[in-house]
Amino acid sequence: MINVLCRGLVASLLLAPAVQAKTLTYAVTNESWAPYWIVEDQRVSGIFHEFMLALDERLPEQLQASHPLPPLRTQKLFREGQLQIECCVSKSWRSHGEQVDVSLWTVPVLETEEMLIFAPGRGFPYQRLEDLRGRSIATVRGYGYAGSEYFQRNDGADARALIYLVAQGRSEAGILDRLEWRFLRHEDAQQQAPRWQVEEGPTINRSQLRLRLHRDLAGRLDAFNAAIRSLQADGTLARIVARYAPQAHVAGQVEIR
Numbered sequence: 001m002i003n004v005l006c007r008g009l010v011a012s013l014l015l016a017p018a019v020q021a022k023t024l025t026y027a028v029t030n031e032s033w034a035p036y037w038i039v040e041d042q043r044v045s046g047i048f049h050e051f052m053l054a055l056d057e058r059l060p061e062q063l064q065a066s067h068p069l070p071p072l073r074t075q076k077l078f079r080e081g082q083l084q085i086e087c088c089v090s091k092s093w094r095s096h097g098e099q100v101d102v103s104l105w106t107v108p109v110l111e112t113e114e115m116l117i118f119a120p121g122r123g124f125p126y127q128r129l130e131d132l133r134g135r136s137i138a139t140v141r142g143y144g145y146a147g148s149e150y151f152q153r154n155d156g157a158d159a160r161a162l163i164y165l166v167a168q169g170r171s172e173a174g175i176l177d178r179l180e181w182r183f184l185r186h187e188d189a190q191q192q193a194p195r196w197q198v199e200e201g202p203t204i205n206r207s208q209l210r211l212r213l214h215r216d217l218a219g220r221l222d223a224f225n226a227a228i229r230s231l232q233a234d235g236t237l238a239r240i241v242a243r244y245a246p247q248a249h250v251a252g253q254v255e256i257r
Contacts, residue, residue, distance in 0.1 A: 116201030138174035
């Protein structure tokens with residue numbers, strides 16, 4: 001009788017992951033944020049795409065990507081529980097309204113930097129956000145920026161338009177993700193033309209990007225955190241980032257300048 005009970009216990013333990021395993025869907029929007037998310041004609045690549053594929057291998061659940069959808073649509077589906085994961089966002093980006101009530105946050109995955117860019121030789125002293133007071137700063141339409149209460153926004157359609165505004169002297173400076181800028185410089189031949197030349201400036205804001213889990217996954221938060229830490233600890237995440245830009249900062253590691 002005891003042997004039968006033992007065999008039953010072992011069998012139940014072996015079957016437990018399969019019983020618990022299910023498919024979880026993570027949000028993919030139809031707006032690229034290179035090199036984090038690169039969406040071209042429904043084809044998806046980029047740092048976070050590869051990260052989610054690697055994370056899928058560390059968890060019993062099957063993680064599947066949604067079809068690329070408008071950002072507001074993905075937030076609605078997340079709120080309703082039809083999407084269970086969002087990778088990878090800052091808490092401050094989802095700090096209002098109904099999104100707060102349905103959100104759980106993992107440990108940081110990556111830390112990003114927003115920097116100033118200037119036309120060559122046209123930089124100005126900067127130490128704090130207040131130093132932008134009254135200046136014309138190129139930004140991307142629809143994005144939020146730390147310190148925007150101090151400066152006059154000059155919106156462009158995307159990062160390339162922002163760079164061009166600065167290079168042509170139509171804005172005194174621009175605010176751009178440092179890794180995004182380096183990726184564009186490396187991948188976009190247009191950025192090498194003289195009329196597109198800008199210089200990197202100081203960092204003005206840092207954001208820790210995390211997985212956002214739907215509150216229904218509360219019992220799986222520790223497992224997700226452990227999987228993220230394992231991808232950081234064994235260098236998997238760093239190798240993914242290095243394929244796009246070797247100077248990015250991976251949470252929990254020293255940034256290389």
